[in-house]
Amino acid sequence: MGAEAVGVVLAAGMGTRVGADGNKAYLPLDGRSMLVWSLDTLARVPEIARTVLVFRQGESELARKTVERELGDASVEFVEGGPTRHASERNMLRHLAADIESGAVDAVVIHDAARPLAGAAMFATALALAREFGGALPALPVDSLARVTDRGVETVPGSLVRVQTPQAFRARELLDAYRLAEADGFEGTDTSSCIERYTDVAVRTFPGSAANLKVTYAGDIGIAHRLLTERNRSAGPR
Template identity: 95%
Template sequence: MGAEAVGVVLAAGMGTRVGADGNKAYLPLDGRSMLVWSLDTLARVPEIARTVLVFRQGESELARTTVGRELANAAVEFVEGGPTRHASEYAMLRHLEADIEAGAVDAVVIHDAARPLADAAMFATALALAREFGGALPALPVNGLARVTERGVETVPGSLVRVQTPQAFRARELLDAYRRAERDGFEGTDTSSCIERYTDVAVRTFPGSAANLKVTYAGDIGIAHRLLRERNRSAGPR
């Protein structure tokens, strides 16, 4: 059997800005907890053989109960996260470490639970590009930016982008980068920042999607709920 890809959903973050009493990843959206939508999408990507859920410290029972109730037939591996995104990702990599070193896992696709609308094609594209080039992430152009100068308000030129998830990377380079970051005490803002600091991988971008909404503020909940309901009606029964 050849090397396999692993899909990872990060659900270890806080929910203060969205107004959640606990972890926003468990907010209900169209009949399911937010994190379950991403787990379900990963299960529909043939190229991804294993799925890992990184849960917040102290939420093991909540994570397992939620997935067991809402996605009963899914084979999900559970990993306790750390106090930061970087620490959670490193905990996930330590969980996969032996398989990465043995060559059984060749690529890792990492996704935020707060983006429940990413579709299967986006995961497959990220994975294919990562396997070919080493790393890949979706990005959207940011238009209409301006700055205030002594001459007044000016439009900002250039090609600024807004990065999304899923982000995918070859597993060996990813593990090596996080090991080196651990030795240096470095914590990246996202996965690609650690890859770019410690490897020669040129991370490729591909077109993101405006529908790949990140649920950050209270108003985002209603939007995500409506978009999921419309998408699921179009797709038919689950």
């Protein structure tokens, strides 16, 4: 049996800006929790053999019951997250460490539950590029930025992008990077920042999607609903 890829959904964050009383990952979107949309999409990616849900501390029962109610007998592994995104990813890698070290798992795809509309093709692209180059993430160009100085407004040079998830990486390099980060007490802002600090992997970018919305504020739920309706209309009857 060949090495397998693992898809990970991070749902250990808070929901204060979106107006949620608790974890925004469980907010309803067209009849199912936001996190379930991503779990369901991962199940439709043939290249991904295993799915892991990283839940917030104290929400084990909520996570398990939500998945059971909304996805039935879907095969999902559960890992308790930490107080930060980096800590949650570290816990996930500890869960997978033995399989990574044995070579049973060769790649990990990490996605935010707050982005429920990422399509299966985006996961497949991230995984294929990660297996070939070591790491990959979707990105969108940013309009030119400017800064105000004593001399007036100056355009900021360079090409800037907005980074999205899913982000995918070869598993061995990812595990090694997080072990080195733990020894240093370093915590990255996202997965790629840790990879870039502790490995020689040149993380590749590929075109992101404006429809891959991150639900951050209360109004984003309505936007996500409209985007989902448009996607389902375009897809036609299933």
